[in-house]
Amino acid sequence: xxxxxxxxxxxxxxxxxxxxxxxxxxxxxxxxxxxxxxxxxxxxxxxxxxxxxxxxxxxxxxxxxxxxxxxxxxxxxxxxxxxxxxxxxxxxxxxxxxxxxxxxxxxxxxxxxxxxxxxxxxxxxxxxxxxxxxxxxxxxxxxxxxxxxxxxxxxxxxxxxxxxxxxxxxxxxxxxxxxxxxxxxxxxxxxxxxxxxxxxxxxxxxxxxxxxxxxxxxxxxxxxxxxxxxxxxxxxxxxxxxxxxxxxxx
Amino acid sequence: xxxxxxxxxxxxxxxxxxxxxxxxxxxxxxxxxxxxxxxxxxxxxxxxxxxxxxxxxxxxxxxxxxxxxxxxxxxxxxxxxxxxxxxxxxxxxxxxxxxxxxxxxxxxxxxxxxxxxxxxxxxxxxxxxxxxxxxxxxxxxxxxxxxxxxxxxxxxxxxxxxxxxxxxxxxxxxxxxxxxxxxxxxxxxxxxxxxxxxxxxxxxxxxxxxxxxxxxxxxxxxxxxxxxxxxxxxxxxxxxxxxxxxxxxxxxxxxxxxxxxxxxxxxxxxxxxxxxxxxxxxxxxxxxxxxxxxxxxxxxxxxxxxxxxxxxxxxxxxxxxxxxxxxxxxxxxxxxxxxxxxxxxxxxxxxxxxxxxxxxxxxxxxxxxxxxxxxxxxxxxxxxxxxxxxxxxxxxxxxxxxxxxxxxxxxxxxxxxxxxxxxxxxxxxxxxxxxxxxxxxxxxxxxxxxxxxxxxxxxxxxxxxxxxxxxxxxxxxxxxxxxxxxxxxxxxxxxxxxxxxxxxxxxxxxxxxxxxxxxxx
Numbered sequence: 001x002x003x004x005x006x007x008x009x010x011x012x013x014x015x016x017x018x019x020x021x022x023x024x025x026x027x028x029x030x031x032x033x034x035x036x037x038x039x040x041x042x043x044x045x046x047x048x049x050x051x052x053x054x055x056x057x058x059x060x061x062x063x064x065x066x067x068x069x070x071x072x073x074x075x076x077x078x079x080x081x082x083x084x085x086x087x088x089x090x091x092x093x094x095x096x097x098x099x100x101x102x103x104x105x106x107x108x109x110x111x112x113x114x115x116x117x118x119x120x121x122x123x124x125x126x127x128x129x130x131x132x133x134x135x136x137x138x139x140x141x142x143x144x145x146x147x148x149x150x151x152x153x154x155x156x157x158x159x160x161x162x163x164x165x166x167x168x169x170x171x172x173x174x175x176x177x178x179x180x181x182x183x184x185x186x187x188x189x190x191x192x193x194x195x196x197x198x199x200x201x202x203x204x205x206x207x208x209x210x211x212x213x214x215x216x217x218x219x220x221x222x223x224x225x226x227x228x229x230x231x232x233x234x235x236x237x238x239x240x241x242x243x244x245x246x247x248x249x250x
Numbered sequence: 251x252x253x254x255x256x257x258x259x260x261x262x263x264x265x266x267x268x269x270x271x272x273x274x275x276x277x278x279x280x281x282x283x284x285x286x287x288x289x290x291x292x293x294x295x296x297x298x299x300x301x302x303x304x305x306x307x308x309x310x311x312x313x314x315x316x317x318x319x320x321x322x323x324x325x326x327x328x329x330x331x332x333x334x335x336x337x338x339x340x341x342x343x344x345x346x347x348x349x350x351x352x353x354x355x356x357x358x359x360x361x362x363x364x365x366x367x368x369x370x371x372x373x374x375x376x377x378x379x380x381x382x383x384x385x386x387x388x389x390x391x392x393x394x395x396x397x398x399x400x401x402x403x404x405x406x407x408x409x410x411x412x413x414x415x416x417x418x419x420x421x422x423x424x425x426x427x428x429x430x431x432x433x434x435x436x437x438x439x440x441x442x443x444x445x446x447x448x449x450x451x452x453x454x455x456x457x458x459x460x461x462x463x464x465x466x467x468x469x470x471x472x473x474x475x476x477x478x479x480x481x482x483x484x485x486x487x488x489x490x491x492x493x494x495x496x497x498x499x500x501x502x503x504x505x506x507x508x509x510x511x512x513x514x515x516x517x518x519x520x521x522x523x524x525x526x527x528x529x530x531x532x533x534x535x536x537x538x539x540x541x542x543x544x545x546x547x548x549x550x551x552x553x554x555x556x557x558x559x560x561x562x563x564x565x566x567x568x569x570x571x572x573x574x575x576x577x578x579x580x581x582x583x584x585x586x587x588x589x590x591x592x593x594x595x596x597x598x599x600x601x602x603x604x605x606x607x608x609x610x611x612x613x614x615x616x617x618x619x620x621x622x623x624x625x626x627x628x629x630x631x632x633x634x635x636x637x638x639x640x641x642x643x644x645x646x647x648x649x650x651x652x653x654x655x656x657x658x659x660x661x662x663x664x665x666x667x668x669x670x671x672x673x674x675x676x677x678x679x680x681x682x683x684x685x686x687x688x689x690x691x692x693x694x695x696x697x698x699x700x701x702x703x704x705x706x707x708x709x710x711x712x713x714x715x716x717x718x719x720x721x722x723x724x725x726x727x728x729x730x731x732x733x734x735x736x737x738x739x740x741x742x743x744x745x746x747x748x749x750x751x752x753x754x755x756x757x758x759x760x761x762x763x764x765x766x767x768x769x770x771x
Contacts (some may be wrong), residue, residue, distance in 0.1 A: 012278055051636040074639035085630040089563030090556070097544055101552035102638050107545050115541045128539030 001027050001154055001185040002048065002077075007057035009047050018043055018209045021057070025154075025185050025202075030176055032196035033189040034231060035206035041189035042082060044206070045158050048187070049079035061154060075103070077154035078147030082162065082189075084139050088132035092123065092142050095131060096149055103150035110149055117145040120171050136163040144172065155179065157188035161195060173199055197227040207235050254356045258364030263371060267718070283704060283720065290723045299383045306384035310391045318388045320479045320490035323409055326380040327483055328453075330373045331413035335445050336573075337713060338421025339438060340566045341369050342519060343527055346710040352524075362520040366418075366512070373410040381406050385493075397496020404505035405493050411508035412485060415515040420445050422519050422526070428565070429529035439568030443576055450580075453482060549640070553648035554655070560627065561620055561652065566716050567627065571726075574617035575660030581614055582667035590671045605748045606740040607672065608682050609733045611664060612689035616729025619690075621653040622697025623722050626706045626715040643771040646698055653694045661686065681752040688756050689736075692763040693729025699766050700725030732759070 002025040010017030018040045025031045035041050046052040048059050050070045059066040061073045087095055093114070100110040118124035121141040131139065140163045147155060155176070161169050176186050176199065190196050196203055197217070204214035213220065213234045224230040264270045272284040302322065309318050342365050351361050385402060424445065428438035480487040485504070492500035547555070561567060585593065585607075594604045603610075628635065635645055665683060674682050704720040716722055736755055743751045 046633075049637045051633055071639045071641060074637065079633075079637040081633055086634070087556070087560065087631050089559055093539065093544075094556075094559070097547075098552050098556050099638070100544070101547045102549055102640060104549070105546070107543070110546075111541060111544050114544070118541070124541065125537045125539050126535065127541075129535040129537065130533055133533045133535035 001025050001029070001062065002187060003058075003060040004044075004048060005058045005060075007044065007047055007059065008055045009043055009052065010055055016040070016043075016209065017055075018047070021206070021209075021211050023187075023204055023211070023214060025187050027153075027183045027185055028180050029185045029187075029202050030180050030200045031185070031187045032200035032203040033187065033206065034191070034193065034196055034203065034227075035189075036235065039206045040209040041206060042158055043209075045079070045156050045187070045189060046081075049077070049156050050074060051079070076152065077156055078150065078152040079156040080140075080143045080147050080158065080160060082159040083136075084143040086131050086139055086143060088130065091130055092127035092134070095142065096127070096146055099146040100149050105150050113149050113151075114145060117148050117175075120175075121145065121168050137165060137168070140164055141168060144175075148175065153184045155184070155186045155188070157186065159190060160188055161190060161192055169195075193226075193228045193231055197221075203227070205231060205234050255360045255363045258351075258356065258360055259367045262364045262368040266368065266371060268714075283706070286704060287718075287720045287723075290720055294723065295379050298379055302380055303383035303387050306387040307391070310388065315388065315392050316494050317476050317479065317490070318384060319405070319493040320476065320486045322381050322384040323405075323486035323490060324479050324483050326377045326409050327413040327486065329376060329380065330410050331417050332446060332449070333376075334369075334373070334414055334417025335420050335424075335449070336442055336569050337566070337717060338369070338418045339425035339442075340711070340713045341365060342418060342421065343425050343523070343530055344711055344713075345531060348527060348531065358523045359517075359520040362516055362523050366516050366519075369418075370410055370414060370512075373414055374407065377409045378406065381409065394494070395496045397498055398493055399496075400498045401493045401496055401501035404498075404501040405489055408489075408505035408508040411505075411512040415512045418515055418519060422522070425530065426522060426526050429526050433562075434530065435563050435565040435568065438565035439572065442565065442569035443573055446573060447576065447580065450577075549644055550648060550651070553640075553644060554651050557624065557648050557652035558656075561656070564627070564712050564716075566712050567620065567623070570716050571618045571620040572656075574615050574619075574730075575657050575664075577617070578611055578614040578664045579660055579667065582611065582664040582671065586667050586671035590673075594672075602745060603741065604672070604678075605743070605745070605752070606737045607668065608685035608752070609689070609736040609740055611668065612686040613730050613733030613737065615657060615661070615664075615686060615690055616693040616727075616733060618722065618726040619653060619693045619697045619729060620656065621649050621694040622701055622725030622728070623715050623719060624649040624653070625698065625701040626709070626719055626721055627712070629707055629709055629715075632707050641771075646770060649698060650694045654691070657690055661690065677749045677752075681749070681756070684756050685736075685752060688759045688763070689729050689733050692732065692759045692766075695763045695766045695770070696728040696732075697721070697725035699770050700728065702770060 002023075004021060004023045007018055007021040010019075016038060021040075021044060023031070033041050033044065043052065047054050048066075050059075050066050050073065054067075059073075061076045064072050064076075066073045090098070096114050097110070100114075105113075114127070115124065118127060121144065123138055123141050123145075126134065126138060131142065134142065140160070144160070147157075160172060164172065173195075176188075180186060200217055202214070202216050203220055205212050220227070220230060224233065268284060268287075271280060275281065302325075306318050306322070309315065309321060342362065344365070385406075389399070389402075421442075424438055424441040428434045428441060431437045476487060485508075489501065489504045491497070492504060590604075594602070665686075668682060669679065672678075672682070701721040704724070706715050706719045706721070709715055739751060739755070740748070
C-alpha cells in the first residue's frame, strides 16, 4: 500500500531531518510511528503526504510514485497534521463540503458519511458554526471527519489522539480497526505508547531522523515487557550510526 | 505603570518591520526574503525621496519657499491619515498575543500605549522620509537662521500625532461598530472604504471652495496655495510659520499640543479597548446545526467559493484591495458628473488626456489586487491545499477567477459611466473596454507569479501579508505601475497613432499575461 524507500530530507541550516528511512505499510496494517519530540515523525509524514519535498528516496502509494503522479497518490490517502490549522473563516459543514467536492464525493454519500461520523464524534450540532469557535479537540474531530468523508484507503495521521476526549479516542480506534479490516491501512505517529501497543500490528521507532527499530508488534515485544520499556531501551542504546531496517532485527 | 509600558513597548518595537526575525533567524530563505523586501522598500523610498526633494525645489523655484514646510506637513499628514484609517483597527486591536497579554499583570492602558507607540514609530519613519528630503532642499536653498534648524526637530517628530489621532479615532469607531455585527470583517471593510471616500470627498470640497480661477492661481500662486493648505489642514500652516520664522517656542508648543491630543485619544481608546477586543475575538457558537441537503459542485466552483469566503473574512484584506475598484467607479462617476470636456478640453492641460483614460481607469483598479497576496493569505492552512489531490492549475485558476469576479461588477459600472461620459465611437469604445480588462487580467496573473516567489506563510497577523509583504508591494502594484507607464506613452503618442498604440499595448499585455500564466501552472 505505502512504500517508503531511502527517504532523506534535511533542512538547510539545521541538523534536523530524516536520513535513509525505509518502511513498507501493507493493506490491513495499523502502523505506529514513535519517537522523541523532534525525531522526524512529522517531517516523514509531511514528505509522504507530498507537503514537503524530499531530498532523496521514493514514496509509492499503490505503486504510484509521489513525485511522478502526486495527484493520483493524494486521491488514495487522507492526511491530518498534529495541530490542524483549518480554515477558520469557514463553518464546519462548509469545510467538509469543500473536501467532498475536491474528492468528487456525491451529494448523498457525503450527507450520509458526515452525519455518521459527525454523530459518532458528537459534533453535528456544531457543524454550522465557524471553525474559529472550535476547540482544539473539535478541530481534530472535524479534520478526522474530513479525512473519512471520501473513504480513503490509506490514512496518514500525525498524533491523532492529542486533544480528543476519551469517547472520541475509542471511536477513532474503532474506525481505524474498521478501515484496516476492510483492506485499508493506517500510518500514524504517536507519543502514547500504550495506545500504540494495544492498537498497532506494526511499529517503527525513529531517533534523530534515523529508523532504529521496526517490525511487527510481536517481534518488537520479544525485547521486553512493555513497549514503553522497549522504546526507552532502544532509543538510549541506538548510536548515531545504528540503523535497523524493515527486517525487524533489533 | 511606566516600567510596564516600557517593557511592552520594547516587545512591540523589537520586531518592527520584522527586524528581530531577520536578526535571529538562521533560515536563508528568511534572510533572502528580508533582503528582497529591503530592496523593494529602498526603491520605493528612493522614488519618494526624489519626488519630495523635487517638489520642494519646484516650490522654491516658483518663489513659494515659505509654503514648503506646510506643503510637506500636509502631504505627510494625509499619508499618515489615509493609511492610518485602513490599519488602525488591525494594529491597535491586534489579536496576536492578546490572550497572553491580558493574563499578565499589566493594565489595558499599558497594552494600548505600547501599540500606539509602535504605530507612531512606524508612521514617524514614513513622515521623516517625506519631510527630510524636502526640508534639506529648503534649508540648502534658503539658508535660514539657527532658530529654524532648531524648530525643525519638534515639528518633524510631532507631525504624525494629530493625523494618527484622527485615524485611530475613526479606526476605533469602525472596529467598535463592526465588532458587534455578525459579519464583522465585511462591515469593517465597508466602513473603512466609506471613511476613506468621505475624506477624499471632503478634501475635494474644501479644495473646490477656493474662489480663485485658473488665472488667479497663476497670478497669486503662493497666496492661493497657502490658503488652500490652510483649508485642508490649518495646523500645517501654523507650524510651518514657526519653522520658516525660526520660532522654536511655537514649534515646541505645537509638539506639546499634538502630543496632548494623541495622549487623549490613547486614553479614550484604552477605555473601550477591552470591550472591543472581547466582541472582536468571541464569535457566538450556536451548536444548533441539523444536517441539511448538500450538493456536489465542480472542483473549480468549490475552490472559487472558498477563495471568496477567505477574502470576505479579512477586513484588512478587503479594505486594502477593494479601494481601487471603488475609486475607479468614483473616478468614472466624477467624470460623468463634471463632464468629460472639463478634462479633455481643459486649456490648462498641455496634452490630450482622452487616450489615457482607459489606462488611468485600469491603474486605479489595480492599485492593489487581491490575487497578489492570495497565496500568502493561506498562511498555516496551506497544508490543506498541499495534501489534497489538486493541480496547481486548479488552485491558481480559482484565485485568478475570484479576483476577476470580484472586480467584474465595479468594472461594468465604471465602463457604463465612462461610456456615458466620453461617448466614444468606433475603436475608442473598443479600447475603453479592452485595455482595463487586459491590465486587470495581467495584474492578477502577475500578482500571483510574484506571490509564488515571495510567499509569506508563517504570519500571525494578516497585516504582515496585506501591507508589509514583498508580494503586496511588488505584485499588488504591478498592474498600477504598468498602467502608469502606459499612461505616459498614451500622453506622448500623437493622436493619429493612438489606435495603433492602444492595440499594440493591449496585445503585448495579453501576450505577457498568457506567458506568465503558462509559466506559473
